[in-house]
Amino acid sequence: xxxxxxxNRQIVLASRPKGKPTSENFKxxxxxxxxxxxxxxxxxxxxxxxxxxxxGRMSDAPSYxxxxxxxxxxxxxxxxxxxxxxxxxxxxxxxxxxxxxWQDYALSDGRDLTxxxxxxxxxxxxxxxxxxxxxxxxxxxxxxxxxxxxTLVVAAASGAVGSVVGQIGKxxxxxxxxxxxxxxxxxxxxxxxxxxxxxDHHGEGLPExxxxxxxxGIDIYFENVGGKVWDxxxxxxxxxxxxxxxxxxxxxxxxxxxxxxxxxGLLMGTIxxxxxxxxxxxxxxDYGHRxxxxxxxxxxxxxxxxxxxxxxxxxxxxKAPEAFMGMLEGANFGKLVVKV
Amino acid sequence: xxxxxxxNRQIVLASRPKGKPTSENFKxxxxxxxxxxxxxxxxxxxxxxxxxxxxGRMSDAPSYxxxxxxxxxxxxxxxxxxxxxxxxxxxxxxxxxxxxxWQDYALSDGRDLTxxxxxxxxxxxxxxxxxxxxxxxxxxxxxxxxxxxxTLVVAAASGAVGSVVGQIGKxxxxxxxxxxxxxxxxxxxxxxxxxxxxxDHHGEGLPExxxxxxxxGIDIYFENVGGKVWDxxxxxxxxxxxxxxxxxxxxxxxxxxxxxxxxxGLLMGTIxxxxxxxxxxxxxxDYGHRxxxxxxxxxxxxxxxxxxxxxxxxxxxxKAPEAFMGMLEGANFGKLVVKV
Numbered sequence: 021x022x023x024x025x026x027x028n029r030q031i032v033l034a035s036r037p038k039g040k041p042t043s044e045n046f047k048x049x050x051x052x053x054x055x056x057x058x059x060x061x062x063x064x065x066x067x068x069x070x071x072x073x074x075x076g077r078m079s080d081a082p083s084y085x086x087x088x089x090x091x092x093x094x095x096x097x098x099x100x101x102x103x104x105x106x107x108x109x110x111x112x113x114x115x116x117x118x119x120x121x122w123q124d125y126a127l128s129d130g131r132d133l134t135x136x137x138x139x140x141x142x143x144x145x146x147x148x149x150x151x152x153x154x155x156x157x158x159x160x161x162x163x164x165x166x167x168x169x170x171t172l173v174v175a176a177a178s179g180a181v182g183s184v185v186g187q188i189g190k191x192x193x194x195x196x197x198x199x200x201x202x203x204x205x206x207x208x209x210x211x212x213x214x215x216x217x218x219x220d221h222h223g224e225g226l227p228e229x230x231x232x233x234x235x236x237g238i239d240i241y242f243e244n245v246g247g248k249v250w251d252x253x254x255x256x257x258x259x260x261x262x263x264x265x266x267x268x269x270x271x272x273x274x275x276x277x278x279x280x281x282x283x284x285g286l287l288m289g290t291i292x293x294x295x296x297x298x299x300x301x302x303x304x305x306d307y308g309h310r311x312x313x314x315x316x317x318x319x320x321x322x323x324x325x326x327x328x329x330x331x332x333x334x335x336x337x338x339k340a341p342e343a344f345m346g347m348l349e350g351a352n353f354g355k356l357v358v359k360v
Numbered sequence: 361x362x363x364x365x366x367x368n369r370q371i372v373l374a375s376r377p378k379g380k381p382t383s384e385n386f387k388x389x390x391x392x393x394x395x396x397x398x399x400x401x402x403x404x405x406x407x408x409x410x411x412x413x414x415x416g417r418m419s420d421a422p423s424y425x426x427x428x429x430x431x432x433x434x435x436x437x438x439x440x441x442x443x444x445x446x447x448x449x450x451x452x453x454x455x456x457x458x459x460x461x462w463q464d465y466a467l468s469d470g471r472d473l474t475x476x477x478x479x480x481x482x483x484x485x486x487x488x489x490x491x492x493x494x495x496x497x498x499x500x501x502x503x504x505x506x507x508x509x510x511t512l513v514v515a516a517a518s519g520a521v522g523s524v525v526g527q528i529g530k531x532x533x534x535x536x537x538x539x540x541x542x543x544x545x546x547x548x549x550x551x552x553x554x555x556x557x558x559x560d561h562h563g564e565g566l567p568e569x570x571x572x573x574x575x576x577g578i579d580i581y582f583e584n585v586g587g588k589v590w591d592x593x594x595x596x597x598x599x600x601x602x603x604x605x606x607x608x609x610x611x612x613x614x615x616x617x618x619x620x621x622x623x624x625g626l627l628m629g630t631i632x633x634x635x636x637x638x639x640x641x642x643x644x645x646d647y648g649h650r651x652x653x654x655x656x657x658x659x660x661x662x663x664x665x666x667x668x669x670x671x672x673x674x675x676x677x678x679k680a681p682e683a684f685m686g687m688l689e690g691a692n693f694g695k696l697v698v699k700v
Contacts, residue, residue: 083633246628265632271625280620285611287624288586292605292640293423299639300632 022336023124023360028053029337031122033088037078040273040348045078046094046341053125061107061133063100063118063126068337068358069146070096070344071180075272094122094340097151098360099142110135117145122340124360147180147355148322148329149315155266155303156184157314160242162307163264163299168193170239171258173230175249177218178205178330180355181266185242186215187327194240197233199226199249201350208353213328227252237261246270254287257294265300273348330354362676363464363700368393369677371462373428377418380613380688385418386434386681393465401447401473403440403458403466408677408698409486410436410684411520415612434462434680437491438700439482450475457485462680464700487520487695488662488669489655495643496524497654499604500582502647503639508533510579511598513570515589517558518545518670520695521606525582526555527667534580537573539566539589541690548693553668567592577601586610594627597634605640613688670694 023029027050034047056062077095080087088095098120102110107130110116117134120126136145147153159181166172172189176182177198186209189196198209198218209218217233219226230252237258243250247270257263291298301307321327332354334343340358347356363369367390374387396402417435420427428435438460442450447470450456457474460466476485487493499521506512512529516522517538526549529536538549538558549558557573559566570592577598583590587610597603631638641647661667672694674683680698687696 243628246625250628265628268625268628268632271629274625277621277623277626280622281617282620282623283617284623284627285586285608285614286617287627288583288590288605288608289611291638292608295640295642295646297637297639298631299637300635302635306635 022338026053027051028123028125030093030124031337031340032091032093033078035090036080037075037273039275041075041078041341041345043341043345048338054127056104056106056127059107060127060129061105061110062103063098063116063120063128064103065098065100065120065124065126065337065360066115067099067143067146068096068120068122068340068360069098069151070340070347070352070356070358071152072267072269072272072347074344075348095119096121097146098126099136099145100126115142117150122337124337143331143333143357143359144322144329146357147331148184148327149318151303152180152355153184153318153327154307154311154314156181156242157188157318158303158307158310159264159266159301160185160188160240163297163301164240164242164262166192166194166240169195171195171197171234171236172240172242173197173199173234173238173253174215174242175199175245175253176267176269177209177213177215178353179244180329182242182244183209183213183329183354184327187213187321189240190214190216191321191326195234195236197230199230199245205353208330221249227255231256240264242266244269254290257290257296259294261294261296263296263298265298269348332356334358336360362678366393367391368463368465370433370464371677371680372431372433373418375430376420376427377415377613379615381415381418381681381685383681383685388678394467396444396446396467399447400467400469401445401450402443403438403456403460403468404443405438405440405460405464405466405677405700406455407439407483407486408436408460408462408680408700409438409491410680410687410692410696410698411492412607412609412612412687414684415688435459436461437486438466439476439485440466455482457490462677464677483671483673483697483699484662484669486697487671488524488667489658491643492520492695493524493658493667494647494651494654495606496521496582497528497658498643498647498650499606499641500525500528500580503604503637503641504580504582504602506532506534506580509535511535511537511574511576512580512582513537513539513574513578513593514555514582515539515585515593516607516609517549517553517555518693519584520669522582522584523549523553523669523694524667527553527661529580530554530556531661531666535574535576537570539570539585545693548670561589567595571596580604582606584609594630597630597636599634601634601636603636603638605638609688672696674698676700 100118102114115136172194174186177200198215206218244267246268332352440458442454455476512534514526517540526536538555546558584607586608672692
């Protein structure tokens, strides 16, 4: 259903997925546009960010954040415009970054809003200059600690986070090898983003191709995927390698443990023998206070064209569930945003 | 065979173990006592340290250090006395820390020797004031980063490393829970070393006992064991927990992966979800330059009786293989040294 005057479309969680989400798990509601109270603003969503972490919020397994409740609006970062303001710091027409979720309109008391200054394109606040870019920067710099001449391997290399990780690695002077799904993504990563190499995990023989692409082994692996990509990476890790664990999209729809043998002890032994550092992180919780440290260099790199980006823009809020389900299968190409 | 005048007994690696080492893997040779050349000293071994890492050196699987060659003297740290010196910095009678290995006499060019000052007991240079104490200190302080009020769990709690880890944890103000093998070791850890609790992994129901002993979850787990101890720890880890991976003695004699399901992805997912930091380390390679930082406070704690220690002294070099094999099964009680 298209956007209509006077109606607030909301996409709510109808049921919790078992394994892959399906369209049954989402429901589109029509509700009245809410009225802002004293100290509130009414926001209209312009762009909604779709990100892999949302799969976790659909589940009620223990996690770092409370799950979305059944019947509640799906969470998500947005670029929104202030429609009416009863808040002293905002006025109608202001563009802001918000967490308005999967809906046309939302109220805010201003605390979760970041004014968008003179950004080249407002949707960048959801990508390279927003949470995905910040994730790439801090995970690589703080946990990965890259040095010139080291080999950096990046999973999901054409994605919103991976593409930025690899480009920062090149600026630092690393040999950067990407892994992506499909020939066109690999071509883009290598030719347009300037990675040294990019391997297609849809093809055969990833372990051998990766070994050839990393003749000096792997010093940093930025983990976004897990599964078979991790299986190919693990035997190539160098002593003292660093592994920022940012995501495991290959496992998000998994409902049971894979068959044995049990390799957990093998991983522990590898951590010991190679003196690995493996560290998980959640960008806003672990690094929220360090946003300015990221924003200044990244804006400059984007302005100079040293960090490129690609958006995959889907038109219409009603398309969000389909686009989100596709993302979990790797169907998007670049940062996925919904133009609402 | 007992020590005899004019003979250098050497214990060499006769064959590589498959699984548990046996007495067949060792051979005792009698060789002439070597003569020091210009700039060398002749050392007589007083104490030989036996440590779990030696199991790794008996194997030719890829590791951080070259394996002991077949027919070569087993490696090991020693407290030795200079018998004759042709080196300007040492004189007959000096006590030194060395890596003379499993033999009565050895030559050295002086580079691997550390003079022992006024140490309360020379064998402490192999324990609380030497490599095991240093391992405990740096692994806990640098990777574990303990804070007062946090819960620290220590595997192999009565051992040379674990006993020191837990006592430092108490000095810092942590709740410290040890895990050890057998009632007498647990009594010692709790009553004599002052841990808050110590659980016997030989008994039934370790997962439940550990849960009761850690009502606020686990913030730091000092990993020395792996296997079933790790299985009990993993579900209790708190968000942002730190896991220095120092050893995995339960796995050292393993010859194949255990049966499934495959929990490697489960561990990766736990690292991500809880934002864990897991890090392996090898004390001399990673922290060798920071020895003074450890030595000063540790000497003081030992002098003040705030860090206690226990030695398990075996008499006679010929007993070393048996004592070493017993240690891998947890038969020792305290830091295992051979009085040669």
